Amino acid sequence: MLEQIKNIKKDFETKLKQVTTLAEVQNLRKEFSGKDAPLTSILKSMRDADEQTKQEVGKQANLVFVEIANKLNALTESLQEQILHEQLKVEKIDVSLPGMNLQFGTKHPLNLVIEEIGQIFSEIGFDLVDGTEIDNDEFNFQKLNLPKDHPARDMQDTFYIEDDHVMRTHCTNMTSRLLTKLAEQKHKDQNLAAISYGNVYRRDDDDATHSHQFMQVDGFAIGKNISFANLKWVLKYMAKRLFDESVNIRLRPSFFPFTEPSIEVDISCFKCAGTGCGLCKFSGWIEILGAGMINQQVMEVNGLDPKKLTGLAFGIGIERIAMLKFGINNIRLFYENNVEFLEQFPFYGK
Template identity: 40%
Template sequence: MSVVPEDLRGELEADPRTGEIVARLEEELGAAGDSAALERVRVSFLGRKGRVTALLQGLRDLPPQERRELGRLANLLKSFLEKELARRAEQLRDREMEEELRRERLDITLPGRHIPLGSRHLLSSIIEEIEDIFLGLGYQVAEGPEVELDYYNFEALNTPEWHPSKSLQDTFYVEVPGADYRDVLLRTHTSPVQVRVMESTPPPVYVIAPGKAYRHDVPDATHSPMFHQVEGLAVDEGISMADLKGTLETFARRMFGEDRQVRFRPHFFPFTEPSAEVDVSCNMCGGGGCRVCKGTGWLEILGAGMVDPNVFGYVGYDPERYTGFAFGMGVERIALLKYGVPDIRLFFDNHLGLLEQY
C-alpha cells in the first residue's frame, strides 16, 4: 500500500530529485513498525543531514525558476512527511499502550475502591464558628503555651495562694529541674494568654484565646482532664458592663439561634468584678423545662465579668483610664448544648456514628 497519496505522489515524481526521495520514503516508512524505527525515518529525512533537509539547503545553488519549482515540491514533501510522522507516532503510541495493558492484564472494567472523605471534627468546627463570630466583631485570635507558669495562670489573674483551684486535686503541676514544684503547670484555662497579650500590647485590646486546658477532673459525661476553651478579653477606654452584655448576647444568638433568650446571673471569679454566669434559653424545650435543662428552661454557656483593676496592675495598665471585660467558655459544653450530644467522652472516642453526623 502506497504511503504517499496518489495525487501528491504523481506531482512529486515529476521531478527525479523529489521522486527519488518519495521512493526511499515509501520503503523506509512502510517498514517502520515501532516508535524507534519511526524516529530513524524522521532523522533520515528531516534531520540535520536528512534527505529533505539537504534538498532544501541545495536550493540556493539553483537558477531562480528551477529553485522556485523544486522549492515548492520540497516543501510539499516536507509538510506531508511531518504530518504523516505525527499521525503514525500517535497510532504507534496507542498500539503500544494497548499491548502494555494486555501484558499487564489489567481489568479496567472493575469498579474503583471508594475512599471515604474525612471532615472537620465537631470540636474544630465549633472553635472555628466561635472565632468567626468574634472576628466579625473586630477581635483577633491569640495563642499561648499550654505548659504555663503559676504567675500567668494564677498570680497575675488575682488568684490568691489559698484558692482551691491551686491545689493538687485541681491542677496538674510539672516537675522542672531547678524550679519550685508549683512554679510550672499545665494551664487550667486559656486566660494566661490574655495576660501575655496585655504585657506586650498597649490598649485597646480585643482578643480571643482558643486552646486546650487541663484540670484534675475524673472523666464523666460532662468532665474531662483535657478540654478546650475559648476565652476573650476587651480593654479600652469607657468599656462598661453594658458592652459585655451586648457582646455576649450577640454571640449567644449567633451561636444558638436569634430566637434565644439570654440572662446574666451574679457569680464570683477572682479576676473579674462584678462577675456573672451567662445562660441561654434551652434549645430543646424552648424554655419550658426538660431533662436537658433540668427543668429550669435555661442552659449555662459561659462565665464573664469586668476585669478586676488588680489584674491591670500586673500588666501596667492604668485602671483609672482603662476598663475591660473578660469571658470564657468550654468548647465541649457549647457543642453538647448546641447539638444535644449526651456525653463529652464521645468527642474523644472517635465515635464514628457521632462524627458522621456533623
C-alpha cells in the same frame, strides 16, 4: 546406532506433542539432554568405535541434540508468551470503570465549634490567638489575681510539671500574657480585643460530663469606656449567633478572681423556647459560660492603669457548647475517636 538415534528423535517428538506446561518442558529437557539422556549414552558408548562410525553417528547425534534443544526452546518461548497474554487479559485496565471513592476525613465537632466561635468574634473585630498549654505560675495564676496560697486556687486542681510550671488550668493565661504585652506598648493606644482557644487541664475525675482535659475559648476586650453594657451586648450577640436568633440571656452573680463583678450566663432554652424540657432540666434556662468585667487588680498586676482602661472578659467550655448544639450526652465521645461518631459531622454548617 543410527536407527537408535532415529527412535530417540521419534520418541522425543511424540512426547513433545503432549507437553502443555513449562514444568513439563523442563522435565523433557532433563530426559533428552541431561547426563542420563539416551543420546548421551550413545555418544559415550562410541569411545571404542572406529573413526568412520564415530563421525557418522556423532554427527547425527549432535544434529538431533541441537534439534531437540531448539524445539524445547521454541516451545518454552511460546508457552511464556501464552502465560503473559493470559496475565495481561486478567490485569487489563478498563479506563471506563468508575474511579475509586476515596474517603475523606471529617471535621471534629469541637473544631467545628471553635471555628464557628472564631468566625462569630472575628466579625466584631476580635483577634484569634493560639496559646501555650504549659505556662508558668505567674501567667496562669499570679497575674490573674490568684497569688500563691490564694484559696480560690482550690477551684482549679492543677497538674504541676515542676514547682513553677503548670498545665494551664484555663485559656485565661493568654489574657494575662496579652495584657502584659499591651502594657509594654505605653505610647500606643491601649485597646485590644482577642479570643484564645485550646486545651486546658484540671485534676478532675472523668465522667459523662467531666474530663481532666477539655477545651476552652477565652475572650476579652480592653480599652477606654468599656462597660458592663458592652459585655451584655457581646454575650447576647454570641448566644444568638451560636444557638438561635430567638435566644435570650440571663445573668446571675458569681465569683471569679480575675473579674469583678463576675457573672454566670444562662441562655433561654433553644429547644423548648423556655417552656421546659429535658435539655434545660425543665427550668427553661441553660447555663453556658462565665464572664465579668476584668478585675482592677488584674489590670494593675499586668501593668495597666485601671483608671484609664476597663475591660470585659468571658470563658466558654467548648465541649459544653458542642454537647448542647449537637445533642451529645457524653463528653468522652469527643476523645474516643470512634469513626462512626465523628462521621456524623461532615457537612455541618455548609
